[in-house]
Amino acid sequence: MAITEEPPLELTTGSAPAIADRPLGVLTRPQGSVGWRSWLFTVDHKRIGIMYGAAALVFFVIGGIEALFIRLQLAQPNGTVLGADLYNQVFTMHGVTMIFLVAMPLGAAFANYLIPIQIGARDVAFPRLNAFSFWCFLGGAIFINTSWVLGGAPDGGWFAYAPNTGVLFSPTNGLDFFAIGLQITGIASLVSAINLIVTVVNLRAPGMTWFKMPVFTWMMLVVQVLLLFAIPVITVALVLLIFDRLYDANFFNVAEGADPLLWEHLFWIFGHPEVYILILPAFGVISEIIPVFSRKPIFGYPFMVFSGIAIGFMGWGVWAHHMFASGIGPISVAAFSISTMFIAVPTGVKILNWLATMYGGRLRFTTPMLFAVGVVSMFTIGGLSGVTHAVSPADTQQTDTYYIVAHFHYVIFGGVILGLFGGMYFWWPKVFGHMLNEKWGKLNFWTMLIGFNLTFGPMHLLGLQGMSRRIQTYSSGQGFDFWNLVSTIGSFVIALSVLIFVMNIWLSKRNAPNLPPPGPDPWDGRSLEWSTASPTPEHNFDYVPDIESLDDFWHRKWGEDENGRIVRLASAAEIAQDGSRTGVHLPSPSYWPIVAATGLPLIGYGLIFNLWLSALGGAVLLGAIYGWIMEPADDPDAGHGHGDEHDDEHGDDGPDDEAPAAETEEVAPVG
């Protein structure tokens, strides 16, 4: 190939030029691995994952409180809890918060923490970019929420249809915060997607081919590809909106000849892939949980992988099913109606393969298993109502009613939230070194399930009886009174469940010293992350593992005797890496990701209030970029001269990284 020339690889460790260690002598890297500074400047994917998760849970409480206000306003006809304007702000911020600040970053938390240790890598491909992504997300999230005190929150609904979002109809700054803030969080999502894709493509452990990767990693890879293609489209739409609002461009001004459906197309070309960005992480999580607690391998692994890819790709061709009533014409409606229905096929394959995994298994209903099975059960309800939406003539009756509110809360809460809660219970010992309490966990699950069905089940009825969504008030005599009250009661049951979860976190932490440590592999897991110590050591693995099969770690613990019976080859404690190795080269912390991320909200505030603030933010960002580039590759006292992108991983460590394989050669591994 001539297009890019590459020299032969030099694997010997030459002496690096002395200049590399201190190019300017002043831009050193922070030190220390404890204390708050170690979190502020970390580039460790595990800490970044924890911070994503913590932030998402905080916003979940915020979004949940907003939901409770919605339910209180709607508990009775002619409610007076919230006025119309405030109600519109609350439901908009509830939707934006839950989608962009809770569900997406919670998925990112799992991805960041687990992908490297599931593929045998020491970190993500670009650790500083990873830190930048997190701080960018947090900056954008805080930026959007400051709108409450800086002129009012956005009030256009989460999909913010033009021309209602124009200055003429929405004169306050709320929608400026919406458009700019989502661009900032979009940058975080996009950078993170590139980072994680490169990590999976390039940094898998030796021998881990594509079809030896865990289903979770596969689903996260599909999600990152979806983000890569979807975020730029919403970015263009938000740029056009900001041009309209701040600079009087006329992209959505109907009086100047604009077509308001342009926004609808752009938003949903992003928005429909977005819904699979939400659900696929949860599908990946329960694909890891169900096999462990059935004590069987996942049924039909290749079909699970391909169905996830199919869902991700097919999602690109169905966006206008959100526009069946908007006048796009019967031919387009027919095309999108049919293509939408058929996404049920790969989704059904997933449902049935999970059930088949459970079939004939030894089912132990631990808390993570309860959540996983709950997803299978509840998501199916939401999926089926989705198919009824795909029946386009019926959708013209159901769209923009509480029937659709039921659909998407069953798929999002019943799929995403339940799934990720199950993932938290499953991986908590790996992340924190102790378990969440099972009794409290089961109480959390059952109250959540009951509350969830009490809240959103009645919405199917309300929608079919004609209750519109996004209305702040309804009258008695319309038949909506009883079920709205039931729904409101259910939402407070969910709040109780969330409180139980928070209490479980605190109590489990407090009681952990009195209990035996869970060890590296508390559940007899199948994938690679269970082969290293708990909590995960900073360097992940003492030695980069050599992978020979799907569920390689499991096959090193269990083999088959001459009668075909499964026998233990070794205990997890014997073969798991204990994390005791020292001197492993790792990327150093860095000041610049958080500095760079600070510049973006300043630019945003400047665009809204005063351009000098934008200049300040731009200066901060540019300075951070220069600092980032000129920063030495490593802590200057670390004694290494390598780049921080792990390009020398195998060259440096070489065969020393291989775990001893002799023990398993005597017995043929299962499968």
Next chain:
Amino acid sequence: MSAARRRPGWARLGILVAALALLATACGDKPLDTMDPAGPEAQSIKDLIVPIFIIAGIVFVLVQGAVIALWWKFRVDEPEDPADERPGTYADDEFPDQVHGNLNLEIAWTIIPTVLLAVISVFTLITLFDLDGVDAADDDLRITVVGQQWWWEFQYHLDGNTDTPPDFVTANEMVIPVDQQVPLLITSRDVIHSFWIPRLNGKQDAVPGSEFEWVVEASEIGDFAGQCTEFCGLSHGYMRMFTNAVEPAEFEAWAAEQVQSAPLLDEADEGFEGQQVFLANCASCHIITGVTSHVDADGDNLADVDTWDVYDGANKIVDPAILTAGVAPNLTHLMSRNTYAGSFFDLYDDDGNVNRAELEEWVFNAPEQKPNNPENRQGMTSFVGVLTAEQLDDVVDYLETLE
């Protein structure tokens, strides 16, 4: 142990499903019920969706049944552990058959849903194309429906010619003859709204700059409630409307009344003072045919031009305020209607008397009755501090003469 905890949730869900089935077919006081069609289009949609709900219900029962059956048949008890902090552990010999997959099963449960969805697709397409298109003759009644924050306007073209000015304009309530398909042209003056009379047909968005064809047809006489369903800003929740289906003869009589102009009163006539108050305060926004003359910058009377002609370059309205507030409900025959202000308020009480106190409150301080934003030229302004009690009394007296 866990079985006892499971039952309440499942039982409740079962009750919900049963309730859904019952209520979906029961008649009740549910004016917006999508499952209670009163016209052929809504009936077609119901006929399409009920079998699909049944199919979905069967799939639901199969999946939930499978989950419960798997739980029942393959669950194993938790090991005895005093601390109950090490759940999920298995004995070394506790392994089921390690089945990795079955190609025939995968093929089966890929093909079966595909076939099922193919069948559903066929019926969907049949209904979709059946509902598309207009059966009415070219000279049958057509109505242009205009959404505006936060109420609906109806422009009647009795001879079906939508290229000429309407015969008359009314608001909030659309009267149609029963058993006749009435084509609609749906559009908007400001943001996207959605026109929906659930017992007659599904929704069609009202998109500014576009005119979309839709139809309504009623098979029975009655008042059919509607609601704007696309979020359109502050008072989206208060943007309702009605379709009144009447006998054709009654429709003809009603239309004959609606084309009449209101008289321009002399000083000696009853209601003269009220008309003067109206002309001084209300005529900048409202039209009463025969009384007001609302013109744009080029001198064209807005009532005489098609909605979107005002956006032609040569005839552009100068003041954008008019875009949202300048075209207010036509009040020529206000008293012939039953509701007002986005059909959120009743004009008459149960005894057939005018709700005069409410109407006075509305005229005096509309933003207090229904969220409006007149400072941003959205909705009706407040006359607190503008109208005296006597003037308010006069103008409402005058409104009551607008039969």
